[in-house]
Amino acid sequence: TQLLEQSPQFLSIQEGENLTVYCNSSSVFSSLQWYRQEPGEGPVLLVTVVTGGEVKKLKRLTFQFGDARKDSSLHITAAQPGDTGLYLCAGAPNAGNMLTFGGGTRLMVKP
Amino acid sequence: DTGVSQDPRHKITKRGQNVTFRCDPISEHNRLYWYRQTLGQGPEFLTYFQNEAQLEKSRLLSDRFSAERPKGSFSTLEIQRTEQGDSAMYLCASSFGGGASPLHFGNGTRLTVT
Numbered sequence: 001t002q003l004l005e006q007s008p009q010f011l012s013i014q015e016g017e018n019l020t021v022y023c024n025s026s027s028v029f030s031s032l033q034w035y036r037q038e039p040g041e042g043p044v045l046l047v048t049v050v051t052g053g054e055v056k057k058l059k060r061l062t063f064q065f066g067d068a069r070k071d072s073s074l075h076i077t078a079a080q081p082g083d084t085g086l087y088l089c090a091g092a093p094n095a096g097n098m099l100t101f102g103g104g105t106r107l108m109v110k111p
Numbered sequence: 112d113t114g115v116s117q118d119p120r121h122k123i124t125k126r127g128q129n130v131t132f133r134c135d136p137i138s139e140h141n142r143l144y145w146y147r148q149t150l151g152q153g154p155e156f157l158t159y160f161q162n163e164a165q166l167e168k169s170r171l172l173s174d175r176f177s178a179e180r181p182k183g184s185f186s187t188l189e190i191q192r193t194e195q196g197d198s199a200m201y202l203c204a205s206s207f208g209g210g211a212s213p214l215h216f217g218n219g220t221r222l223t224v225t
Contacts (some may be wrong), residue, residue, distance in 0.1 A: 008152075031211035042115070042202055042216025043154065050211055088153050092210045098144060098167060098216060101153035 003027070004091055004102035012108045014078055021074045021105045023089035028092050032065055032072045035085040037104075046074075079109045115217035117203050123223045124193055131189045132220045136205030143186050144214065145178055146202040154202055160186060161209075163165045 007022045021097075023032070031050040034045035046057050049065035049072065057065045062075040072089055086106050088101040116135045124130050136143045142161050146154035157176065158168045162183040175193075180186040190197055200221050204214040 004153075012141075032217075033211075033213065035214075041218050042204070044216070045213040048213060049209050086151075090153075090214075094210065098156055098159050098209060100156060102152070104153045106151060 004075060004100060005094055006087075006089060006102040007107050008105060010106050010108075012110065015080055015109055015111050016078055017109075019076050019079060020058070020099070021076075021087055021107070023074075023091075023102050025070050025091065027091075027093065028069050029055065029091035032069075032089060032091045033099065034063055034072070034074055034089040035090060037088060043086075043088055076107075077082045077108075081109045083111050084109050114162055116202055116203055116215035117201075117220050119220055120218065121205070121221045121223075123225065126195060127191065127192055130190045130193060130222065131187055132201055132203075132222075134186045134203030134217060135186070136185070139217055140186075140207050140215070141183070142206045142209060142212070143169035144190050144206070145182055145186070145205045146204065148200045148202055148219070157188075178195050192220075193222075195224045197225045198222055 004025050033041040034046045035050045047063045052067045053071045054065045060077045064073050086104045088104045089102045092099050118133045144159040145157040146152045155170050156169050158178050160199045163180050175191045178188045185198040200219040204216045206212040206214050
């Protein structure tokens with residue numbers, strides 16, 4: 001079983017602050033995805049990274065896939081209350097396999 | 112395309128009863144997944160289908176759980192003799208292909224076993 005560990009589990013910050021969420025594994029993934037989930041809803045895809053060292057930007061969110069494809073990070077610049085939610089990383093060990101999710105990071109951004 | 116829909120949204124049942132949930136995926140998606148999520152945790156994989164074939168089941172899935180996708184379209188998840196530990200959000204997702212293909216999730220069925 002592929003194990004993805006996310007840190008921190010909880011994060012409470014003030015509006016305008018920066019933050020980084022980490023997703024780590026001892027296993028290699030062919031691809032890794034980040035999702036955001038709000039209460040009472042299903043997760044929604046933010047980004048997919050497939051190449052070691054890849055960096056993708058989505059407005060104030062920056063995603064990085066580790067060179068060895070074992071870890072990833074999500075950096076949010078100038079967080080806003082609308083960023084509040086559960087951030088989930090999910091990896092596929094091989095193309096065609098199902099995704100395994102990390103335990104999530106619950107982010108709260110206070111106005 | 113209205114996305115992935117799940118029914119019911121909420122289900123309260125007494126311990127020992129059977130429950131069945133339904134998932135309607137995005138029509139052109141060939142893969143359908145069931146996940147279970149407890150409060151504040153990430154989704155835990157249960158099983159998935161490619162078209163009508165059930166390709167993988169989690170070892171965590173007890174014999175009380177069964178899933179079907181009879182015509183490769185909608186799917187049902189049945190839990191027999193429910194236990195309090197079955198209380199969770201049951202999420203369905205669909206995709207076109209696996210691996211890096213994004214999952215489109217429904218809003219889940221929240222099961223409470225009393």
